[in-house]
Amino acid sequence: MTCLLTVCCSSTEKKEVSVAEPAAVPISAPTPVAKEDNRKAIVVFGDSLTEGGLDTKTSYTDFLQRSIDEKQLPFRVINMGISGDTTTGGLARMQSAIAMNPKIVILELGGNDGLRGIPVSATKANLERMITAFQKPGVQVVLAGMTLPPNYGKDYIESFERMYFDLARRHELVFIPFLLEGIRQQLAKTPGLMNTDGIHPTAKGNEIVAKTVMDRIEVLLRR
Numbered sequence: 001m002t003c004l005l006t007v008c009c010s011s012t013e014k015k016e017v018s019v020a021e022p023a024a025v026p027i028s029a030p031t032p033v034a035k036e037d038n039r040k041a042i043v044v045f046g047d048s049l050t051e052g053g054l055d056t057k058t059s060y061t062d063f064l065q066r067s068i069d070e071k072q073l074p075f076r077v078i079n080m081g082i083s084g085d086t087t088t089g090g091l092a093r094m095q096s097a098i099a100m101n102p103k104i105v106i107l108e109l110g111g112n113d114g115l116r117g118i119p120v121s122a123t124k125a126n127l128e129r130m131i132t133a134f135q136k137p138g139v140q141v142v143l144a145g146m147t148l149p150p151n152y153g154k155d156y157i158e159s160f161e162r163m164y165f166d167l168a169r170r171h172e173l174v175f176i177p178f179l180l181e182g183i184r185q186q187l188a189k190t191p192g193l194m195n196t197d198g199i200h201p202t203a204k205g206n207e208i209v210a211k212t213v214m215d216r217i218e219v220l221l222r223r
Contacts, residue, residue, distance in 0.1 A: 039076040042217075043097045045090065045130075046108030046144070048200060049179060049209075050081025058203035063210035073221045075103070086112045087126030094130050098137065104220060105134045106213065108144040108179060114160050115148065124163045131171050142217055143168050144179040176216050182208040 044050050044061050052059030065077040080097055082089065090109045097105060107130060113123040127143075134141050145164035148157050161177075168175035178184070183193050183205050193205035201209055 037076060039074045040103040041078055041100050042075050042104045042106065043078045043080055043100050043102040044106045044108065045094070045097050046081045046106070047085040047112055048081065048083035049111065050079060050106075050108050051083050052079075052081065052200075052206070058206055060201070060206040060209035060213065063207045064213055067210060067214045068221065071218075071221075075221055078102070081108075084112060085109065086116070086118070087123050087130070088113075090130055091126055094133055098134065098139075101137075102139055104140045104142060104217065106142045106144060106217070107131065107134070108146075110160075110163070111146040111148075114146065114152065114156075117152070117156075120156070120159045120163050123160075124167065127163070127167055128171075131167060131173070135171065140174065140220055141171070142174040142176065142213075142220075144176045144213075146180075147178055174216055174220065176212065179209060179212065180205075182212040 042064075044064075050059065050061060052062075059079060059081070061077050061079040061081070068075050068077065078100055080093075082093075087109050090107075107127070109130075110123050110127060113126075114120075131141050131143070143164060145161065145168075147161055150157070152160075164175070164177065167173070180201065183201055186208065187193055192202055193208065194200070195202055
């Protein structure tokens with residue numbers, strides 16, 4: 001917008017000069033400062049069962065966080081699940097989990113090793129290295145066990161399952177013998193808990209998994 005000014009010259013003549021008003025300078029709102037999250041970290045370190053499988057926005061870690069929030073406990077859940085990850089992959093990235101400075105690490109790896117037929121001794125050694133690395137700075141490790149389909153053979157499956165028991169006992173860990181135990185108990189009477197791949201829980205199934213985990217770790221969260 002412009003306005004007209006009457007300017008007096010040396011003569012009696014008057015001129016009208018059009019002068020543009022200075023453009024208004026927009027005042028930007030102050031950038032909001034992100035509130036620091038002072039809640040203690042729970043890192044869930046695993047494979048697709050942690051990541052969420054086919055329901056990535058409704059992983060069991062999402063339901064676990066909701067349960068923690070409902071109980072007003074000062075913890076935040078960090079999902080570090082990677083689909084297809086093995087214990088070898090876990091070793092390669094465990095320092096990134098330690099860098100999160102977690103209070104608790106829920107370790108859920110080994111299932112893909114078993115499905116690939118990797119020797120149990122190798123899987124066990126990798127898990128043990130991760131456990132000792134997490135424990136070194138004082139992190140509480142929660143070990144989540146797994147099993148395998150029956151076609152892998154009785155001896156291999158028993159050795160695989162016993163691996164988790166041995167590690168939990170040796171390192172005095174909070175132990176979940178089978179992460180999907182709650183689903184296994186309800187599967188016959190409650191349809192829709194597993195996806196069609198038969199491996200990954202649905203959102204409904206992940207709610208049950210979250211309850212299984214919460215039942216085991218709540219005592220740690222209240223210390």
